[in-house]
Amino acid sequence: MKKDRTPSLLLAALVALLILGLVLPEWRFLxxxxxxxxxTVLGLLLLLRTGLVSFGQGLYYCLGAYAAxxxxxxxxxxxxxxxxxxxxxxxxxxxxxxxxxxAAYRGxxxxxxxxxxxxxxxxxxxxxxxxxxxxxxxxPAPTLFGLPLVSHDSRYPLFVLACVLGxxxxxxxxxxxxxxxxxxxxAIRDNEIRVEYLGASVRAAVHVKYVIAGIxxxxxxxxxxxxxxxxxxxxxxxxxxxxxxxxxxxxxTGSVAAPFLGSFIFELVRTFAYEYSPxxxxxxxxxxxxxxxxxxxxxxxxxxxxxxx
Amino acid sequence: xxxxxxxxxxxKRFGAVTAAADISVTVAPDSVIGLIGTxxxxxxxxxxxxxxxxxxxxxxIYFEGRDITALHPRQVTRLGICRSFQIPQLYNSLSxxxxxxxxxxxxxxxxxxxPWARAPRLVPGHDLPLADAAEALLExxxxxxxxxxxxxxxxxxxxxxxxxxxALANKPRVLLLDEPTSGVSSEEKFxxxxxxxxxxxxxxxxxxxxxxxxDIVARYAGRVLAFYEGRILADGAxxxxxxxxxxxxxxxxxxAEPKEVSHA
Amino acid sequence: MSALLAVVVDxxxxxxxxxxxxxxxxxxxxxxxxxxxxxxxxxxxGAYGAASLAGYWLSQGYAPFxxxxxxxxxxxxxxxxxxxxxxxxLLRFMYGRDEIILLLVTYAVxxxxxxxxxxxxxxxxxxxxxxxxLLGIVExxxxxxxxxxxxxxxVSLAVGVLLAWVLHRTRxxxxxxxxxxxxxxxxxxxxxxxxxxxxxxxxxxxxxxxxGALTAPTVSVVPGMGVEVIVLAFAVVVIxxxxxxxxxxxxxxxxGLLRAAAVHYAPALELFSIYLVMALxxxxxxxxxxxxxxxxxx
Numbered sequence: 029m030k031k032d033r034t035p036s037l038l039l040a041a042l043v044a045l046l047i048l049g050l051v052l053p054e055w056r057f058l059x060x061x062x063x064x065x066x067x068t069v070l071g072l073l074l075l076l077r078t079g080l081v082s083f084g085q086g087l088y089y090c091l092g093a094y095a096a097x098x099x100x101x102x103x104x105x106x107x108x109x110x111x112x113x114x115x116x117x118x119x120x121x122x123x124x125x126x127x128x129x130x131a132a133y134r135g136x137x138x139x140x141x142x143x144x145x146x147x148x149x150x151x152x153x154x155x156x157x158x159x160x161x162x163x164x165x166x167x168p169a170p171t172l173f174g175l176p177l178v179s180h181d182s183r184y185p186l187f188v189l190a191c192v193l194g195x196x197x198x199x200x201x202x203x204x205x206x207x208x209x210x211x212x213x214x215a216i217r218d219n220e221i222r223v224e225y226l227g228a229s230v231r232a233a234v235h236v237k238y239v240i241a242g243i244x245x246x247x248x249x250x251x252x253x254x255x256x257x258x259x260x261x262x263x264x265x266x267x268x269x270x271x272x273x274x275x276x277x278x279x280x281t282g283s284v285a286a287p288f289l290g291s292f293i294f295e296l297v298r299t300f301a302y303e304y305s306p307x308x309x310x311x312x313x314x315x316x317x318x319x320x321x322x323x324x325x326x327x328x329x330x331x332x333x334x335x336x337x
Numbered sequence: 338x339x340x341x342x343x344x345x346x347x348x349k350r351f352g353a354v355t356a357a358a359d360i361s362v363t364v365a366p367d368s369v370i371g372l373i374g375t376x377x378x379x380x381x382x383x384x385x386x387x388x389x390x391x392x393x394x395x396x397x398i399y400f401e402g403r404d405i406t407a408l409h410p411r412q413v414t415r416l417g418i419c420r421s422f423q424i425p426q427l428y429n430s431l432s433x434x435x436x437x438x439x440x441x442x443x444x445x446x447x448x449x450x451x452p453w454a455r456a457p458r459l460v461p462g463h464d465l466p467l468a469d470a471a472e473a474l475l476e477x478x479x480x481x482x483x484x485x486x487x488x489x490x491x492x493x494x495x496x497x498x499x500x501x502x503x504a505l506a507n508k509p510r511v512l513l514l515d516e517p518t519s520g521v522s523s524e525e526k527f528x529x530x531x532x533x534x535x536x537x538x539x540x541x542x543x544x545x546x547x548x549x550x551x552d553i554v555a556r557y558a559g560r561v562l563a564f565y566e567g568r569i570l571a572d573g574a575x576x577x578x579x580x581x582x583x584x585x586x587x588x589x590x591x592x593a594e595p596k597e598v599s600h601a
Numbered sequence: 602m603s604a605l606l607a608v609v610v611d612x613x614x615x616x617x618x619x620x621x622x623x624x625x626x627x628x629x630x631x632x633x634x635x636x637x638x639x640x641x642x643x644x645x646x647g648a649y650g651a652a653s654l655a656g657y658w659l660s661q662g663y664a665p666f667x668x669x670x671x672x673x674x675x676x677x678x679x680x681x682x683x684x685x686x687x688x689x690x691l692l693r694f695m696y697g698r699d700e701i702i703l704l705l706v707t708y709a710v711x712x713x714x715x716x717x718x719x720x721x722x723x724x725x726x727x728x729x730x731x732x733x734x735l736l737g738i739v740e741x742x743x744x745x746x747x748x749x750x751x752x753x754x755x756v757s758l759a760v761g762v763l764l765a766w767v768l769h770r771t772r773x774x775x776x777x778x779x780x781x782x783x784x785x786x787x788x789x790x791x792x793x794x795x796x797x798x799x800x801x802x803x804x805x806x807x808x809x810x811x812x813g814a815l816t817a818p819t820v821s822v823v824p825g826m827g828v829e830v831i832v833l834a835f836a837v838v839v840i841x842x843x844x845x846x847x848x849x850x851x852x853x854x855x856x857g858l859l860r861a862a863a864v865h866y867a868p869a870l871e872l873f874s875i876y877l878v879m880a881l882x883x884x885x886x887x888x889x890x891x892x893x894x895x896x897x898x899x
Contacts, residue, residue: 133887135700139704140839141880144832150872151876208442208443211439212439215428215439222426222427225420226414227415228446273705307724310715314714315713318709321706
């Protein structure tokens, strides 16, 4: 048996990130953002390993953000942990309900149905004047146990919270894949009939995985909202979900760390692309996606693994 | 009730095709039954109905006196009626070992009293921790050298064995083997059956196997069911059934035609 | 009474538009098992092409009625150029791979086309409303409609009838049915599957572009106009049954009437209502209203 090095590597990455964030303050914003989106992509990784592509994770991403946002905006709650928990619960509940419908579907039906469901939320939010319609609204600066996480001169505390959250989620996912339920993911992807003939319910397993992915997206959306300080219905639009799919394909399913790395690269490139060539950014994305599908079906992470092998 | 498994008057039609017509079978514990018949005679339909994959149009199926007609394959499996497949149903991207880990993991999980409860340490029925139970199954089917190879690239004979090994994860009381030796060279057939039968006998399960090779049937079956156009033409001891003139004409004679064109 | 009539007329007009944008999607899926996310971009390309071509026609002072021909020509041109380009240049290398991979490939094509549109036409809106006003208006029962909207119904019906005729009454249609049923066997029997795939994808592209071209006079043509179309088209074809022509017609009619009713009686629920019907249909009849056959797998 090989020794499982992932936990120690993840903890080392956490320490490295915290140090990097300390010495490179201008990267904290991007880093926090990448973790928020990375959490959503981590949920997609779980679905991808199960053989499912959701084009609608924006639904939970947006729902989590709005759950945290309304709590902050209308009840004045600013405690980050509370907001994140509420966001995760709201998204998880929604995923549990919609999952009843979605868990029966596979392939493109699953993809497009999840897409359509996210468009329902978009349609509702756009028509909700109280929530700012298409403009959305601003979030108050988050705090933790009464201490500010974001101030005019420092984003470090929020960055630390994000890093801890990201590593904890990656670690949890890593261990989850070693449980019997987690192991059902590749089994369902490969052969559903055999899973049923071994005495497990594919539908129930898919449902649980969908809820987990929803919770991760909800927490990720709330974290992103806190980081940016603003949320709008665009978060539920299907193109946002499409970006998550892109990052997930880019990252590959090889490692629980890949979604975060992929999100970071994505945000980094986007920052530059928007500045220099805003009208050819999607063109570059599409081209990159085709190249990955053709040449690197296992995502960028396969490059890392190939070097190791 | 001395019957382990009982099928009563099963009917099944697919459009104009009669796949099962008034099928009644009782299975005693410890029996080894060969199911013979030409392609389309209704053997696999029978297996599919018993394991819950197909619902009969009419008739009932009982296991230990309990009506299981309406149950799903996973529920039937949990009761102890397990099957292998004509085309092995494996997790092709996973190693042989991981295929068994998934299989035994499900058994472990199903043993939890509640979703939030801790799973037992030992796999029920195998009385070993998960990893050891998987290794034991690999060993019992002599699959050690294929342990870490993806199931998708294994030779057909090995895939057949792995498929059957997975069917044993749930400690079956009734084991249905759908053409365990098809797609395997004739030299290998007896070797595979020997291995399967010795592995299975240790379980004490009743075995029903679909087979086209009459030598195999004669050697291993204690009882033979001959299917023809969805009906059971003959049911009895191998020497009696295989010598039956009707069986010779419609079932074994039909075998002379080119068979197993494509199972894809 | 007139409110109800308005709902029905609005609904039928909207339904014919929906049918036009959805029929190409369902055709391509039905034959090739590809759900083409780039369908919306082809729709947008058709709209831009129509705006440019009709705009050029009118700016040259030619007969204004000729602008209708310009709309149709633009749709044909876009479909005939972009369709084969995507199918021959990209999709054919992906045949046999998982449906979901093909979905991702068309998603990538969608991303590329969206920006290609911006690079070619810029981000400013194009307005080409002449063909819309040219035909005048129709008045009945206190309701006023532009004649153009009724032309849309006629075109949509014509497209439906033409497709049904090709698929069911011609030799090519029958061969296509064979290709749909079993690609390998048809190939072995000497059917040129390659050609049918190319023709199908091109036809689907032309239909998408036609939808865009005929919509162009009624809206301002802007970047991103195709982004929502794909979702609507998918909802329509899923309700009817993915890959089914009568299904697309029925789905369009249901969604069209429903949306018209929502607009008149509960405007806030407009978008919501469409997807709600879709979710309901899928919950109770997962294969859509026109179900396809189930295949035994073991």
